[in-house]
Amino acid sequence: MTRSPATPLPPPKARRRLRETAALTQAQLAARVGVTRETVRAWESGRTTPRGRKREAYAKLLNTLAEEATARRSKPEPTASPEPAPVPVVVAVGAGSADASEKAADSLVLPAKPLDERRSDPDPDPGPGPDPAAEQESGPGPGPEPTPDPAALTPAQAFDALYEFGAPALVRQTFLLTGRRELARESVERAFQVAWEHWPEVARDRDPVGWVRAAAYEYALSPWQRFRLRHRHPEPPPADPGDRTLLNTLLRLPPPHRRTLLLYDGVGLGLPETAAETEASTPATANRLLHAREAIAHRLPELADPEVLHRRLAELASSERLRAARPPTVRMGSERRARFLTRAAIAFTVALIGTTALTLRTAPTHYEPPVSPGETVRGVPPKVAPGALSDEELELRQKLRDQLQDGPERLTPRLE
Template identity: 75%
Template structure:
């Protein structure tokens, strides 16, 4: 089950390169797209992907940045040619290597050539997904094991990441680094703090049989998750520092500091691993020594489709329940407000009624004066001359 293709976007690394090439900070770019800087960091690391109007606005902005960069390069070339008019650059091997590969369906002639007899048949989405899974899943499971120290969690993290990739396959298939896309999703799931609350992950797993491997794994697990992830990406996977910083959603100096602190912690307990080359070799041996397995690609695809169907049905059931509850409330609710009648309560402590006492002399004179006056009030006054 796949979704309709959305507005194409460059890969996460290219997004960050375009922003840095135009001297824009993440805060400035976020203000132009009307999002937060944290959202821009997530987009550039590949952890999340913009959707809807945000995706269209982000794609237009990146296209504008690419055009600005191209114009700046053309201006630099023109200035260089004006300074050296007698020299004409020839198309050599270096320039050919700098050219980007053409897309798969760039023109109608290429499409006809691809469909001609004798040429290989293009892969279907399922076949391309299976090829990517078989190529990268075993290595990703070993990397996730170094992050978590749990074999079952490592396998589950990679499978969940590939299920998410199959759900967004049109976007992942166009990415220049689909393995990095899946790796970022697998690491996020493996290092999620919610994993500690799962009953199946509360029980400890058997440690490696070799004492050296056991000590190295325990040392890795004592590192903070961000330092551990940085160490695995740089010294284990072999990414460079900017790529490691982008995938961990950090700046390059912050990623460098995390790497140095992680190496210092490992070397403090295992002095023999102070050399980065030796550390890389030991990490590879530790991950390869464990018996880790992964499911077959068709099972992963079907599992992802079942999850999508389950979420869709759950959303439909929740919507139907909400509509039914609202209709029942409207049907049974009163049309006007009727105040409730309070029950009668006996009042105690009221003094008994007593007869009035005798009137004083002034009160009797006042009563008599009132009785002597007319009932209609005093007589009407008439003006008179004195």
């Protein structure tokens, strides 16, 4: 019996490109095919290949997406003036070469859908829409600009694009994590400065915004922050009483629980991704999430539903007017910090070499044994003043005078 040939599939990169062109996330495409999100990620990375009916369904869906993309390219664009973009609720940001469009749709601009529906919506609207990166700053604009080719960008331009894409949302996330506006801005800027210092590593990372987010969270939650004088004084709380109560409830949570809750219910990461970013096991992360939700529901019963909690976190983050510095400022600050550290290291090395040379120049050339410390000798009679000799001393003196003082005769034994 001969086996029928397998349905042909495009290369893994072409599969991902077709999905991104149709504005579909991996979870949405997985729901259409009937598999999990991790399976679609493995198919697009080339680690595994679909087989059987799943292969046929996947190939059919890719062909449909390719036809839709061809139809959109051949269809003339309307000349009507674009409508103003709606004001987005910016809470989180995703990135990465493999999951850029998925996390941007799931985390950057939060739609009116609840979080669970955003993770498993089987029939999203694949129509063309404004790019999430262009909607990051609210307000009407002239229309979406063409996305530049990443291969044609210089490192500085790529860093500036990443900063403009992720910094505003990261500042809002860090504010929810710490409750301090200035610390949130400082943490994000310091994280991007470290990212620019390690740019070759960050540029090759599959989730560069996640790399920066982890660095910003670590800096913001550092225990050394409590010793800084500027952070000992409380900042003005939010004006709305509900926002103030929610923020105080978040800040009462332990830092690991607070970070887990923000990543899962605020950013929209999955449980394995949250566990990996918090450097904890998946069961431990699940327990932290449950305890954090119970603590919030105990004080705010209306937030017991994760969907309502997710929406309230988005509203709380968007209510604060937090602005990040410009990308060139952060990049130049990183370069100045790198120059300062380099010069400090050179100065320390020169001082160490000079100290070593001076020590070798002034050190003794031969070994000098140390002088033993003095010891007290007991039993010696005290020294007396000169005076008349006693009879025993006179006899001893006469005996010594009678004996030979020198010469070989002194060595001759004699009988007494």
